[in-house]
Amino acid sequence: MAQPLMNEAGARPPKHRPALRLVKTQELNRDQWLSVRQGGIGSSDAAAAVGLNPYRSSLELWMDKTGRGGALPQVDPKDEASPMYWGTLLEPIVAAHYTKRTGRKVRKVNAVLQHPDFPWMLANLDREVLGDPGVQILECKTAGFNGARLWKDGVPEYVQLQVMHQLAVTGKQAADVAVLICGQELQIHRIERDESMIAQLIALEQRFWAFVESDTPPPADGSDSADLALRCLYPRDVGTVLDWSQDLEMSSVFSDLIAVRQVLDRHETLQAQLKQRIQQRMGEASRVLFETGEIRWKRSKDAQTVDAQRLQKERPEVWADYAISKPGSRRFLVQSKQAEANDD
Numbered sequence: 001m002a003q004p005l006m007n008e009a010g011a012r013p014p015k016h017r018p019a020l021r022l023v024k025t026q027e028l029n030r031d032q033w034l035s036v037r038q039g040g041i042g043s044s045d046a047a048a049a050v051g052l053n054p055y056r057s058s059l060e061l062w063m064d065k066t067g068r069g070g071a072l073p074q075v076d077p078k079d080e081a082s083p084m085y086w087g088t089l090l091e092p093i094v095a096a097h098y099t100k101r102t103g104r105k106v107r108k109v110n111a112v113l114q115h116p117d118f119p120w121m122l123a124n125l126d127r128e129v130l131g132d133p134g135v136q137i138l139e140c141k142t143a144g145f146n147g148a149r150l151w152k153d154g155v156p157e158y159v160q161l162q163v164m165h166q167l168a169v170t171g172k173q174a175a176d177v178a179v180l181i182c183g184q185e186l187q188i189h190r191i192e193r194d195e196s197m198i199a200q201l202i203a204l205e206q207r208f209w210a211f212v213e214s215d216t217p218p219p220a221d222g223s224d225s226a227d228l229a230l231r232c233l234y235p236r237d238v239g240t241v242l243d244w245s246q247d248l249e250m251s252s253v254f255s256d257l258i259a260v261r262q263v264l265d266r267h268e269t270l271q272a273q274l275k276q277r278i279q280q281r282m283g284e285a286s287r288v289l290f291e292t293g294e295i296r297w298k299r300s301k302d303a304q305t306v307d308a309q310r311l312q313k314e315r316p317e318v319w320a321d322y323a324i325s326k327p328g329s330r331r332f333l334v335q336s337k338q339a340e341a342n343d344d
Contacts, residue, residue: 016171019113022122026110030077036112038065040122041205046165047158050204054150054158057225058208058218063233065212071232087142090180094140095127097186098178105130106138115169118202120209123169129176135190137175139163148181155179155189161201163191168198237330258336 023036037045047053048061063069075082095106106127115121127138141159143151150156155163155177163175177189211218217233220226244250278295282288287296312319 017116019123019170020116021111022114023112024110025112025124033112037122038067038069040114040120041065041165041209043123043162043165043169046201046205047161049208050161050201051221052157052161054156055225057221057223057229058211059220060225060229062208062211062218063229066215068233071235072228083142083144083147086144090142091126091140094142094178094180094186095138097180098138098140098176098188101186101188102176104132104135113169116171118206121165121169121202121205123166125166125170135174135176136172137163137166137170139166139175139177141177141179142183143179143181145182151179151181151187155191160191164194164197164201165205167191167193168202231329235327235330257334258338261334 025033028036041049045061048056048058051058060072063072075084077084077088079085098104099106106129109125109128113123113125115123125137126140129135129138139159139162159177163177167173167175173193175191177191179187179189181187208218220230244254278288279297282295282297286298287294308319312323
């Protein structure tokens with residue numbers, strides 16, 4: 001008979017209320033499933049909600065949760081170039097090899113789970129582990145060539161938060177993360193429940209959910225994802241002129257922006273000088289070695305392109321048949337009065 005799970009002090013861990021089954025996923029199509037997910041923070045949303053997802057900002061996530069996600073570029077789940085496609089396709093294979101490696105049986109949980117005390121905390125589990133008191137959840141991952149670097153020191157932080165969210169929702173004690181690296185190496189990592197981390201995660205997620213409920217966008221974090229979200233939120237301007245000359249907060253932000261841009265300009269100039277100094281010494285050499293690294297300066301293959309202006313002038317009927325309209329985008333231009341004074 002299996003012994004009850006003990007913590008390091010030799011005592012049984014505290015019991016937690018099990019998750020509620022919000023809805024059965026077998027009864028949902030993809031659009032319905034996405035609609036259910038929009039009603040709360042799922043485990044895959046956890047890291048973005050607290051600002052620790054390297055691929056997605058809290059602002060982009062907020063757009064999804066407030067019904068503005070349609071303005072964002074959409075990922076086709078059937079696109080074979082998408083990591084999502086291969087992750088979904090390989091999930092059962094990863095789960096099967098986990099069972100083969102460990103001997104632990106697993107099964108799918110065909111339901112969206114809900115935290116018993118925080119209804120906005122949702123979770124979809126890849127698999128539940130059966131009959132092992134040491135682990136109850138299996139999270140299946142795949143990592144390609146670029147993503148593999150994030151796993152070199154163990155489970156990436158954003159995945160740890162995803163699993164800790166699952167443990168918070170379900171009340172379970174431990175989860176295994178099985179990741180297939182570059183299609184040929186299966187790694188298995190154990191993540192134990194951490195009460196202090198869960199408490200902090202819930203507090204941070206609750207703060208994000210308050211932004212959703214109040215329809216207030218969270219602060220942009222400087223990431224590419226936040227930049228994309230802002231461009232999708234505000235794709236065009238209406239010609240309005242705002243006078244913030246007496247707004248102390250935004251005037252301070254503007255001054256900081258000017259100062260940072262000046263520092264960056266100096267660094268870019270220095271970088272160009274150092275780069276050109278090396279290029280000048282290299283001459284026609286293709287590669288130079290240093291004790292701490294190397295530099296390659298090689299010519300790319302010749303490429304062919306279309307002379308668009310000539311085609312439009314000489315064959316306007318062909319140009320008309322193949323020309324496509326590309327939406328314009330807003331440009332963020334900064335002009336400093338101090339710089340103008342220096343120019344004078």
